[in-house]
Amino acid sequence: MRNLLLSFYFTILILPLCAGTRCNENTIRVIVFGAHPDDCDLGAGGIAYMYAQLGHQVKFVSLTNGDMGHQDMGGGELARRRYNEAKEAGRRWGIQYEVLDNHDGELLPTLENRMKVIKLIREWHADIVIAPRTNDYHPDHRNTGVLVQDAAYLVIVPNILSSVPPLTKNPVFLYFRDRFQRPNPFRPDIAIDITEILAKKVDGLDAHVSQFYEWLPWTSQDLQNVPKDLAERKKWLLTAMEKRSAVNPEIKLSLEKWYGKQRAETVKQVEVFEICEYGKQPSEQDVRRLFPMIR
Numbered sequence: 576m577r578n579l580l581l582s583f584y585f586t587i588l589i590l591p592l593c594a595g596t597r598c599n600e601n602t603i604r605v606i607v608f609g610a611h612p613d614d615c616d617l618g619a620g621g622i623a624y625m626y627a628q629l630g631h632q633v634k635f636v637s638l639t640n641g642d643m644g645h646q647d648m649g650g651g652e653l654a655r656r657r658y659n660e661a662k663e664a665g666r667r668w669g670i671q672y673e674v675l676d677n678h679d680g681e682l683l684p685t686l687e688n689r690m691k692v693i694k695l696i697r698e699w700h701a702d703i704v705i706a707p708r709t710n711d712y713h714p715d716h717r718n719t720g721v722l723v724q725d726a727a728y729l730v731i732v733p734n735i736l737s738s739v740p741p742l743t744k745n746p747v748f749l750y751f752r753d754r755f756q757r758p759n760p761f762r763p764d765i766a767i768d769i770t771e772i773l774a775k776k777v778d779g780l781d782a783h784v785s786q787f788y789e790w791l792p793w794t795s796q797d798l799q800n801v802p803k804d805l806a807e808r809k810k811w812l813l814t815a816m817e818k819r820s821a822v823n824p825e826i827k828l829s830l831e832k833w834y835g836k837q838r839a840e841t842v843k844q845v846e847v848f849e850i851c852e853y854g855k856q857p858s859e860q861d862v863r864r865l866f867p868m869i870r
Contacts, residue, residue, distance in 0.1 A: 618751030736737035
């Protein structure tokens with residue numbers, strides 16, 4: 576009876592508490608920030624799925640509710656739709672997804688938003704924090720990068736947001752891959768092979784129907800080419816993601832560093848990250864520990 580009661584106590588009381596804390600020191604905890612629902616998914620959906628499959632914890636956070644990103648709807652109706660899409664993507668990958676109630680197109684690097692980001696990173700006990708760079712076509716993307724950069728040191732400062740315990744060590748901060756060249760081009764410091772799980776990444780992206788099959792094709796004048804059949808449009812999205820995640824010569828060098836030349840030759844699709852100069856500067860050993868899918 577005593578053992579039964581202890582088992583009940585652990586299951587009902589202790590396990591829920593572990594959701595945002597370090598009950599297992601070997602668990603890697605990753606938090607990813609995007610400006611809109613689907614931003615995190617594009618940049619890190621593949622590794623999110625891989626971490627979850629290995630028993631690690633990932634949380635995606637959209638700093639806006641995406642209530643402007645559609646050609647035919649907007650406001651609360653669109654925000655609710657995008658929230659549900661984000662939650663479904665998280666469910667498909669086995670990760671957590673949070674959407675903050677800031678308006679799309681109006682995100683600013685305010686003190687209030689900075690404190691929200693600090694709070695989220697601390698509460699998640701993050702080992703890795705991923706966000707967009709600050710040179711980007713969309714002001715929400717740029718400001719997401721600024722907010723996360725501004726939190727990079729402050730997450731360990733006890734007198735900043737003293738209501739939430741500070742982290743005892745700074746996480747590694749990373750940037751998503753992007754195509755922008757000015758003022759500095761993206762640097763592929765860490766390249767992760769997602770060739771074998773690209774279809775699983777697309778499975779999560781497929782949950783964002785309003786974006787990948789409606790809004791984004793509309794903005795690129797490609798809406799007429801989106802298949803109506805559900806299976807066919809998923810294949811269409813897979814083809815698009817194959818192009819987006821392709822290997823270039825610079826990424827090939829990064830793959831050779833992490834996987835070796837022989838393995839690098841077989842890699843077709845990747846997710847790539849730049850190490851931010853703020854936060855912990857990881858050694859090669861640190862990177863291999865934090866990215867256990869490199870093998």
